[in-house]
Amino acid sequence: MALEQVVRLFINKFGMISPGDRVLVGVSGGPDSVALLHLLWRMKDELQISLAVAHLNHMFRGEEARADARLVEELAESLGLPAYVEEFDVPAYRERTGLSAQEAARQVRYRFFEEVAGRAGASRVALGHHADDQAETILFNFLRGTGLAGLKGIPPVRGKYIRPLLDVRRHEIEKYCREHSLPVREDASNKKTIYTRNRIRLQLIPQLEAEYNPRLVEALMHLGHICREEDGYLEDQAALLYEQVSEAGRENYLLLEVKGLLSSPPALVRRVLRRAWRQLTGTGTDLTYLQVESLLDLLYKPAGGKIVELPRGVKASRFDRFLRLWIGGVVSTVPDYSYPLEVPGITYIPEINTSIEARLVTLEEAPDPGLLSPREALLDYDTLPAMLVVRRRREGDRFQPLGMPARMKLKKFLIEQGIPREERDRLPLVEAGGEIVWVGGVRPGEPWKVTGKTRRCLYLRIREGDMQG
Known part of the structure; x- marks a missing residue:
């Protein structure tokens, strides 16, 4: 199958281009990007698209890089296409940011594409990544210990960015350039084995192909396709689960x-x-x-x-x-508050967006205290010393927890229970006659526990939000 047909099918498979699109083609001057530009130029009438060319000189390679820029300008001119050829001092940017050379170049390059796409009115940016790049990326991610997301490799489409050559081998691209006598330049840095990606491309993949699997690149491409589909499915399921388990917090x-x-x-x-x-x-x-x-x-x-x-x-x-x-240092700051507890009824605490439900039940109707969650409590109502209020904790509070022989500092109790400092002010305290009878969400007080002699039980439950309406 002719390369042009392969690329056209790949574009259609992923819906990369629509009639009327203006496509900005990133052209470095190497075989892959030059072939991509030429292929899209030959198909532009059939696809009903217009093209523009973008090239950025990263200023790493002096005159060699300037020669790349001149080649791209001349190629664009020969095809009758507008070209945006610019330069940016990436070495200086790298010094300022502390990034690696490759990461600094990547960041600058994509900012350049975004800015030029806006100026050119381009809805798509076409890049020349190919199958060998895909195999290199998947293997690189595997060696770093990636999960499924890394094994899916380079996406064919990500936002406005499209990669029409992603299923095409490098040798097929080079053959296409020779057949059409296309001018190309090779970046000498691609041959330097000081970079991990280069060692994978120049040393590891050839060795694996020679000694283990001559169709390694094809196998890694298939792996990428499978992982991309399965990762997409799992992400959809995770999004549904996130909606189910997440609750509105605040900005921070x-x-x-x-x-x-x-x-x-x-x-x-x-x-x-x-x-x-x-x-x-x-x-x-x-x-x-x-x-x-x-x-x-x-x-x-x-x-x-x-x-x-x-x-x-x-x-x-x-x-x-x-x-x-x-x-930040704390989750929230809760102002002091104190409200009479409605018994029976529901008391809303706006400071912590929480309600406390209170019901009176007989001992026979009461649930088993041992089966209650920390957000529920069962107290002997007739032993409570006075009217009930719900309030925030205060300095010097003391409390006799259920199962403890004596009162202790509330702060010490909460520390022993592992309650983070930033959560302690969000615990509603139910108080009667100056005594804390329940630390909401943690534990009720020992003196007011339900026994066989209890006649009326006070059932308390914490509920999120305003339940009064």
């Missing part, structure tokens, strides 16, 4: 319901955790394997008060039924 933190995560496959949970971090930080990068595993440890092996620190100033901890991720 978010909540994930632990129960929903624990009942879901770890493969989806990992993706939800990554999604939550990206949502909070607004970044397109990702967490490493070990960072995600540290979050999983909070879910499956919760340690009281443990805080996991993540990149970009994000911290995470597990509290009650939530996994919390936040940025």
Whole structure:
């Protein structure tokens, strides 16, 4: 099958181009980008598109790079296409940012494409990555210990960026250039084995092809296709799970319901955790394997008060039924409050967006205290010393927890229970006659526990949001 036909089928398969599109073609001067430009130029009437050319001199290679730029200008002129040929001092940018040469060049290059696409009115940017680049990328990611997302390799389409040659081998591209007498230049840095990617391309892949699998590149391409489809499916499922388990937080933190995560496959949970971090930080990068595993440890092996620190100033901890991720020193500042507790009834606490439901039940009607969650409590109503109020904790508070022989400092109790400092002011305290009878979400008080002599039980339950309406 002729190369032009192969590329046309690949473009149609992924819906890369629509009639009327203006396509900006990134041309370095190497065989791959020159062949891409020539192929699209030959197909432009059939595809009903217009073309423009973009070239950036990264200023790494002096006169050699300037010669590349002149070749691109002349090629564009010979095809009757507008060309945007510019230069940027990437070495200086690298010094300022501390990035590697390749990463600095990549960042500058994509900013250049974005800016030129805007000026040229281009809805697509075509790049010359090919099958050998795909194999190199997948193998590079594999050696770094990637997951499924890394094994899918370079996407054929990502936003406005398209890669029509991604299923074409390098030798087929070079053959096409020779057949059409296309002028090309080779970047000498592509031959330097100081770069890991170059060693993979020049040494590792040829050795694997010679000694293990002569069709290695094809096998890695198939792996990429499979992983791309399966990764897309899992991402869709993770997005659904994220909607189910995430609850509205505030600008600097978010909540994930632990129960929903624990009942879901770890493969989806990992993706939800990554999604939550990206949502909070607004970044397109990702967490490493070990960072995600540290979050999983909070879910499956919760340690009281443990805080996991993540990149970009994000911290995470597990509290009650939530996994919390936040940025900053504390999750929130809760003002002092005190409200009469409606019995029976529902008391809304706007400071923490929480309601407390209170009901009076007989001993026979009451649930088993041993089966209650920390968000529920059962107290002997007739032993409570006075009218009930719900309030925030205060300095000097003391409390006799259920199962303890004496009162103790509330702060000490909360530390021993592993309640993170930033969560303590968000715990509603139910008080009667100056005595704390329930630390909401943690434990009721010993003197007011239900016994066989109890006649009326006070059932308390914490509920999220305003339940009064």
